[in-house]
Amino acid sequence: MVAFSVTNKENLHNCKRTVRSRVENLLSTFGLDYGETMKAMREHNAIISGSSALTVLFTDGFQPGDVDFYVGREGMAGFLAWLEANTEYRTVIRNTLVDPNDWYSPGRHGIHDVKWLEDNATGMKMNVVTTQDPCPVSVIFQFYTTLSMNVISWAGVGCAYPSLTTKRLGVLVGKELKENTRVQGRVKKATERGFTIASSWDEDMVVKALGPHECDSGRVCPRGVRNLRSNRGLLWMTLDRWEEGEMQRVMPNVSWMMMDGRTCGDEIAPVRRSTRAQRAREQDV
Ligand SMILES: [Zn+2]
Numbered sequence: 001m002v003a004f005s006v007t008n009k010e011n012l013h014n015c016k017r018t019v020r021s022r023v024e025n026l027l028s029t030f031g032l033d034y035g036e037t038m039k040a041m042r043e044h045n046a047i048i049s050g051s052s053a054l055t056v057l058f059t060d061g062f063q064p065g066d067v068d069f070y071v072g073r074e075g076m077a078g079f080l081a082w083l084e085a086n087t088e089y090r091t092v093i094r095n096t097l098v099d100p101n102d103w104y105s106p107g108r109h110g111i112h113d114v115k116w117l118e119d120n121a122t123g124m125k126m127n128v129v130t131t132q133d134p135c136p137v138s139v140i141f142q143f144y145t146t147l148s149m150n151v152i153s154w155a156g157v158g159c160a161y162p163s164l165t166t167k168r169l170g171v172l173v174g175k176e177l178k179e180n181t182r183v184q185g186r187v188k189k190a191t192e193r194g195f196t197i198a199s200s201w202d203e204d205m206v207v208k209a210l211g212p213h214e215c216d217s218g219r220v221c222p223r224g225v226r227n228l229r230s231n232r233g234l235l236w237m238t239l240d241r242w243e244e245g246e247m248q249r250v251m252p253n254v255s256w257m258m259m260d261g262r263t264c265g266d267e268i269a270p271v272r273r274s275t276r277a278q279r280a281r282e283q284d285v
Pocket residue numbers: 213214215216220221222223263264268
């Protein structure tokens with residue numbers, strides 16, 4: 001994606017403008033005002049994730065079926081009140097039963113509660129999800145694939161796995177999910193939209209997309225613990241005046257680990273050998 005190009009100041013400036021206009025377009029598709037929505041998201045600690053956060057990363061973004069807001073418990077009442085007062089969205093009761101096996105159902109994967117809203121006039125749909133964690137951004141690390149680990153916050157757009165996501169590629173968070181019918185349905189939908197979701201980090205296309213890299217450092221390497229406040233956090237494309245350094249400071253201190261101490265392909269084998277040798281030497285002492 002062009003927006004990830006930060007080779008010089010002009011590019012960076014263009015990138016901010018591009019990302020901002022994509023977010024503006026997205027919100028306006030759903031009948032939401034950019035300035036007002038960003039203000040409300042900041043005030044009530046809400047973020048956007050899901051397919052609508054994914055679509056703003058691409059020039060040829062698809063049309064998401066709904067927009068998903070994620071709000072911490074404390075901000076929920078205020079955010080819903082803001083929606084009622086300032087938008088046409090109203091809570092609807094779903095006739096269909098909630099499938100408890102769905103990844104995104106209440107009580108599972110960091111989700112406390114889900115409210116479905118609809119704009120009666122336009123038929124546009126919105127999901128407002130209360131997260132179990134007070135910091136809604138934490139929820140993205142419990143999604144079933146790295147492809148969904150993107151957010152739109154009031155300050156910027158963040159992507160956890162840019163080296164894969166920009167190649168329209170994601171990885172399931174567990175190999176066993178390949179057999180889960182709910183996940184299969186979602187993977188199929190992603191495929192229809194031109195994305196690929198691999199079942200494991202060992203798959204050739206994943207290793208190839210990650211490329212040769214220094215392991216355990218930077219955002220390319222999926223291995224080990226990463227933290228939102230470090231340079232292994234999300235890749236942020238800031239909107240307006242926010243600079244990336246500032247972004248890191250306003251982020252909650254959240255760590256996550258997606259890939260345990262396995263290798264990222266053959267390229268890094270020498271690094272692992274030297275690490276083991278070092279450990280052995282330490283034991284000898
Ligand atoms: Zn690595």
